[in-house]
Amino acid sequence: MDRRDFMKKTLSGVAAALAVSAGTKAGIAFAEEKRTAEEEGKMKILVLTGSPRKNGNSNTLADYFIRGAEEAGHEVVRFDAAFKNVHPCIACNKCGMDGPCVFKDDFEFVRAHIVDADMVVFATPMYYFGISAQLKAVIDRFYAINGRIHRPKKAALLMTYADTSAAEAVPIEKHYEVLLNYLGWTDAGRVIASGVWPAGAVKRTDYPQKAYELGKRVGRS
Ligand SMILES: Cc1cc2nc3c(=O)[nH]c(=O)nc-3n(C[C@H](O)[C@H](O)[C@H](O)COP(=O)(O)O)c2cc1C
Numbered sequence: 362m363d364r365r366d367f368m369k370k371t372l373s374g375v376a377a378a379l380a381v382s383a384g385t386k387a388g389i390a391f392a393e394e395k396r397t398a399e400e401e402g403k404m405k406i407l408v409l410t411g412s413p414r415k416n417g418n419s420n421t422l423a424d425y426f427i428r429g430a431e432e433a434g435h436e437v438v439r440f441d442a443a444f445k446n447v448h449p450c451i452a453c454n455k456c457g458m459d460g461p462c463v464f465k466d467d468f469e470f471v472r473a474h475i476v477d478a479d480m481v482v483f484a485t486p487m488y489y490f491g492i493s494a495q496l497k498a499v500i501d502r503f504y505a506i507n508g509r510i511h512r513p514k515k516a517a518l519l520m521t522y523a524d525t526s527a528a529e530a531v532p533i534e535k536h537y538e539v540l541l542n543y544l545g546w547t548d549a550g551r552v553i554a555s556g557v558w559p560a561g562a563v564k565r566t567d568y569p570q571k572a573y574e575l576g577k578r579v580g581r582s
Contacts, residue, residue, distance in 0.1 A: 487523075
């Protein structure tokens with residue numbers, strides 16, 4: 362058993378004990394349900410996408426990842442940032458890095474799911490050697506829940522770009538790595554799809570299959 366499994370089991374044991382001492386049927390049922398889910402390796406997964414192309418390449422990878430993860434029994438929720446209203450952080454610091462944000466917009470969905478998520482998946486096109494602004498706006502808004510997301514979680518990166526040079530993917534991969542390192546999250550896998558420009562081009566490659574397989578195995582990695 363690794364350290365994370367140990368912590369999860371210990372914490373779920375404490376949660377179960379608290380629920381029992383509270384003596385509520387709902388509390389007991391919740392604790393038992395949570396323990397069963399953990400024993401089976403089932404995770405809550407939040408997928409954040411950043412492309413404005415609905416049938417684009419990174420969204421296709423997200424679709425395949427989700428299919429694999431759901432087939433493996435995980436609970437997946439998806440947030441398509443490009444089709445939501447997420448105001449960029451304005452650094453007002455009213456949240457104090459752990460409180461309500463001045464903007465009451467679609468980020469509330471992320472706020473509601475990310476704290477309890479066991480895994481967060483980032484799916485993005487490469488835009489000028491970085492992640493898309495739509496996804497970056499979501500990540501910057503982590504600031505208001507910073508105090509609550511520094512917990513062990515798994516993560517994955519699904520990224521698509523037109524060029525074929527692996528060196529050009531390095532800045533995004535590096536960003537992903539330092540973000541995970543800062544948050545204390547663990548990389549569960551990446552699909553970096555190069556050489557795909559038009560929407561749908563990725564379907565003519567084996568990257569979707571890789572995303573599907575990643576979704577299937579994340580509970581075990
Ligand atoms: C604004 C913009 C910037 C882009 N910048 C890059 C780039 O720096 N390098 C690259 O290889 N492709 C670049 N591309 C191409 C996309 O990364 C590529 O088409 C990708 O597969 C799009 O993913 P999507 O279909 O999920 O939106 C850019 C495309 C756009 C629209």
